[in-house]
Amino acid sequence: MSKPHGGNLVNSFIDSSKIDNDLFILDVDLRLRKEVENISFGAFSPLEGFVSEEDFLSILKNGRLNNGLPWTIPIVLDIDNDFAKKIKDMSEVALRNNGKIFGILYIKDLYRFDKLQSAKSIFQTDDRSHPGVYSYLTMKDTLVEGQVKTLNPYNSDDKKRLTPTQVRDEITNRGWKNTVAFQTRNVPHVAHEMLQKAVLNIYDGLFINPLIGKKKAGDFKDEVILESYQSLINNYYPISKIIFSTLHTEMRYAGPREAIHHAIIRKNYGCSHIIIGRDHAGVGNYYTPFASHDIFKEYPDLEIEPIFFPAFYYCKKCSHFANERICPHDSNFKEELSGTKMRKMFLSGVEPPHHLMRSEISKVISSYKNPFVE
Numbered sequence: 623m624s625k626p627h628g629g630n631l632v633n634s635f636i637d638s639s640k641i642d643n644d645l646f647i648l649d650v651d652l653r654l655r656k657e658v659e660n661i662s663f664g665a666f667s668p669l670e671g672f673v674s675e676e677d678f679l680s681i682l683k684n685g686r687l688n689n690g691l692p693w694t695i696p697i698v699l700d701i702d703n704d705f706a707k708k709i710k711d712m713s714e715v716a717l718r719n720n721g722k723i724f725g726i727l728y729i730k731d732l733y734r735f736d737k738l739q740s741a742k743s744i745f746q747t748d749d750r751s752h753p754g755v756y757s758y759l760t761m762k763d764t765l766v767e768g769q770v771k772t773l774n775p776y777n778s779d780d781k782k783r784l785t786p787t788q789v790r791d792e793i794t795n796r797g798w799k800n801t802v803a804f805q806t807r808n809v810p811h812v813a814h815e816m817l818q819k820a821v822l823n824i825y826d827g828l829f830i831n832p833l834i835g836k837k838k839a840g841d842f843k844d845e846v847i848l849e850s851y852q853s854l855i856n857n858y859y860p861i862s863k864i865i866f867s868t869l870h871t872e873m874r875y876a877g878p879r880e881a882i883h884h885a886i887i888r889k890n891y892g893c894s895h896i897i898i899g900r901d902h903a904g905v906g907n908y909y910t911p912f913a914s915h916d917i918f919k920e921y922p923d924l925e926i927e928p929i930f931f932p933a934f935y936y937c938k939k940c941s942h943f944a945n946e947r948i949c950p951h952d953s954n955f956k957e958e959l960s961g962t963k964m965r966k967m968f969l970s971g972v973e974p975p976h977h978l979m980r981s982e983i984s985k986v987i988s989s990y991k992n993p994f995v996e
Contacts (some may be wrong), residue, residue, distance in 0.1 A: 628668030635774030
């Protein structure tokens with residue numbers, strides 16, 4: 623099993639009895655609460671909180687923390703100037719979501735940042751049409767450096783959301799020597815299934831870890847993705863070889879940088895390998911198709927091994943799924959598959975043929991009046 627990134631798995635919790643009732647309160651939305659929880663139970667190890675200015679600048683410039691450890695996506699908390707003035711002399715504030723205090727932020731520093739230059743470093747473009755760039759340009763002006771702790775014990779309201787410790791324990795209990803992670807933000811089509819089953823022919827187990835959180839308009843809704851995967855696993859997978867858990871964070875659409883970020887997270891969950899597909903975490907035409915493969919050459923010290931697959935397609939001549947390594951036939955026989963193609967079919971009221979998507983998955987998607995993020 624892979625060691626946690628940086629050597630130790632962060633578990634940062636605090637008993638409610640130790641929280642000062644007179645603390646200043648910072649209300650946060652559900653998205654930020656999930657990020658705080660990810661820090662607290664170690665999904666973002668070795669981070670113990672929101673990054674310092676030194677680490678922030680190092681991530682932008684080098685794709686590494688200031689100490690040289692690979693890290694490509696800054697984990698930050700942005701606040702407006704008025705709030706920054708209120709807390710500039712405070713050492714800690716209580717974090718509250720939906721009327722309930724769930725943790726503590728220990729403030730170490732406040733700093734300003736160049737939004738446009740930061741976005742360009744992370745996303746390799748300053749085009750506001752890129753959803754990640756737009757998100758950065760609309761951030762508040764001040765970033766907070768500080769450790770976070772959430773209430774002990776951690777109790778998730780989502781039983782499908784496992785912590786890194788829980789997944790590591792399950793891998794140990796099953797005796798797996800190697801575990802392959804699969805990152806997804808889409809419903810599964812048959813090419814995904816073929817790819818996942820291909821690794822099960824070689825490795826001990828598969829960790830299917832769909833991303834649940836903020837996505838761009840047109841992506842499938844979280845509940846559709848979850849129900850689709852549960853149906854696929856229940857009907858077509860050996861349960862003993864699968865661990866299924868949700869990852870609650872946002873899609874940044876940062877292409878190659880986000881591929882490294884996804885690998886680090888799954889390393890913290892105990893995975894030894896991760897599948898990196900064509901245009902992993904990409905959007906539009908901002909990244910070349912295999913940029914997310916090439917970037918791994920810059921991180922020989924990552925300590926989780928990527929598994930690269932060429933794009934799968936359905937070959938009408940072979941009568942099964944294939945790729946360029948094993949199929950000699952030209953484009954006249956190729957039926958390409960992609961999440962975009964599946965979305966277009968459903969938007970047009972067309973159910974994908976069974977050789978492209980399992981009928982059980984199509985039924986799940988069709989049961990929703992609108993399965994897409996608006």
